[in-house]
Amino acid sequence: MxxxxxxxxxxxxxxxxxxxxxxxxxxxxxxxxxxxxxxxxxxxxxxxxxxxxxxxxxQEDIGDLEVRCAQLGSELQSVRVSEHAYRKQVNEKEHALRQMNGELSQAKVAESAAKAHLNAKLEELQTEILRGQSLNSDLRQLNEKYSIAMGKIGELNTEIDTKQTHFEQQLTLLKESKQELSKEFERLANEILERKGQAFKQLNTESMSSILNPIHQELRGFKSKVEDIHSKESEQRVQLRTELQNLQKLNREITDQADKLTTALKGEKKVQGNWGELMLENVLDNSGLRLGIDYKREVSIESEEGRFRPDAIVYLPQKKHLVIDAKTSLNAYTRYVNAEDAVERERALREHTHAVSDRINELAAKEYSKLPGLNSPEVVVMFIPIESAYVEALKADSNLFQSALEKNILVATPTTLLTSLNIVKQLWRFEEQNKHTAELANRAEKFYSKLNTFLLSMEGVGKQLDKAKETYDRALGQLHTGKGNLIKQASEFKELGVAVTRELPAELVEKANLELEYHPSSATLTVIDSPTNN
Structure with missing residues (x-):
């Protein structure tokens, strides 16, 4: 089977x-x-x-194996007894291991608490590090702004020195040209005068005086104008250095006054607005610009969208305008300064930053550059009367400055605005100097043209004098020299019995009777043969 x-x-x-x-x-x-x-x-x-x-x-082998299995069963029983003892030992070890695991769990809990405490301390340390980095960044930005301002001042000084050097070179060139023209004119005049006869000396002197006097007067006026411009240039350089030295001191005083007045403001928008406009007016007055000439306050402009009234319009060279607006809310900043709780200070600072950002957006939406009658660049100056208010807003939002520039808004404080207005003042001075320089160049061109015309006229006068002298000599020869001259013929009338009431000058009659031929070029007399001399 x-x-x-x-x-x-x-x-x-x-x-x-x-x-x-x-x-x-x-x-x-x-x-x-x-x-x-x-x-x-x-x-x-x-x-x-x-x-x-x-x-x-x-199968036979299996029988043998069954006997062997019985033996192995006995041995297995012994092993099981040993296994029971071993299991008991294992249970004891497991109990001890569970106790150790409990202790390990407690140690892990303690370790987790320690790690949490350490992480909290690390977060606080990182916060302090970030704050320090932010402060360092703000300090670097302030240093960069200061360096930029000092660089602009240095550029202005360099430009002033360059213009001064250029002006002095022009002045030296004009003086040299004046001396050369005077020498050349004197040489030409002497040459012309030396060529003329003694008989025309007085006439030439009077004619030259009448011609040269206007030129001398023009030269004196030109010299006076050059010296006046040079004197004004020197005074302006001294004034510029003095203003730059006093600028930092004046800015600190304005900032201190602004901080003191801020603590007195308690959130009244009308008071804040009036005070901001007053601070703007003080900065404009201290800048040296003239009200009504260099800038105007609260100009009303009508457009299709309604009436606009910027706080100030500053006039720039080339008939351009710069719009300044000072309407900035400082309510949140006042709360920030007076807050005693850190949470309240943080909330107030956040609201202050939002208020500044909202004001930037509001100014950007007005688009002052598109108003009729304004030749203004797209940038509008937003004036914040308190230096620290703008600095704190920048600390809270480092992108605030860049965001304002992207919207064509330039945020200015008393320090930066006063510096900018002083630069505008210097631009006007340079504009005036350029006008004076252009006027000098124009007058020099006119003087040169007139001198050229005068030299041509003098050359014509010399030719006319030469021609008149030649005609005079020829007429004089016809009168009392040469054969058949008029005086000799008149004398012969007397010999023929013509009655005369007044005798001719004897000297002329004597010369006429000699019939000498006069040659002006050699100034000699030649005896002419006459039948009466034979």
Missing amino acids: TLTYVIFGLVILITSVASYWMAHRGASQLRLELELANAELINQTESASQSLQKLQQA
Whole structure:
């Protein structure tokens, strides 16, 4: 029976193998392999008979093994007893391990608390570090602004020195040109005068005086104008240095006054507005600009969108305008200064920053540069009367300055506005100097043109004098020199019995009777042969 099962199992195995091979190969190959498998099955059947014999031998071996298993069962019982003792030891170790795990959990809790405390301290330290970095950044920005302002002052001084040097060079050139022209004119005048006869000396002197006097007067006026401009330039340089030295002191005084007045403001918008305009007016007055000439206050401008009234309009060279607005709310900043609680200070500072940002957006929306009658750049100056109010807003929002510039709004404090207005004042001075320089150049051009015309006229006068002298000599020769001159003929009328009431000058009659030929070029007399001399 057992052999049958074995054989049946082998058949099933071989059939499965055959099915597997038939599933993965072609039908013809599968048939061949099936035949081979059948042959193998026969062989296996024979082998099964042999295996049956071996199985019987194995059953005998199993009996031996059962005896051995009994022995092993006894040994297993001994092992189980040992295992029980071992399990007991393991349980004790596990109990000890659980106690150690409990202690480890408590240690981990303590460690977590320590880490949380350490993280809190690290966060506080990082906050302080960030605050220090922010303060350092603000300090660097302030130093950069100060450096930029000092650089602009240096550029202005350099420009002043350059213009002074250029002006002195022009003045030296004009003086040299004046001297050269005077020498050339004197040489030409002397040359012309030396060529003329002694008889025309007085006439030439009077004519030259009448011609040269206007030129001398023009030269004196030109020299006076140059010296006046040079004197004004020197005075302006001294005034500029004095103003730059006093600028920092004046800015500190204005800032201190602003801080003191801020503590007196209690959120009244009208009072704040009036005070901001008053501070703006003080800065404009201290800048040296003239009200009604260099700037105007509260100019009303009508447009299609309504009426606009900027606080101040500063006039720039080339007929341009700069709009300044001083209407800034400081309610939140006042609360920030007076707050005693850190939370309240932070809230007030946040509101103050929003108020400044809202004011920037409000000014940008007005578009002052598009108003009729204003030739203004797109930038509008927003005046904050308290230096520290703007600094605190920048600390709270470092992008505030850049955001304002992107909206064409330039935020100014008393310090920066006063510096800018002083630069405007210097621009006007340079504009006046340029006008004077242009006027000098124009007058020099006119003087040169007039001198050229005068020299041409003098040359014409010389030619006319030469021609007149030639005509005079020719007429003089016809009168009392040469053969058949008029005086000799008149004398002959007397010899012929013509009655005369007044005698001719004897000297002229004597010369006329000699009939000498006069040559002006050589100033010599030549005796002409006459029949009466034979």
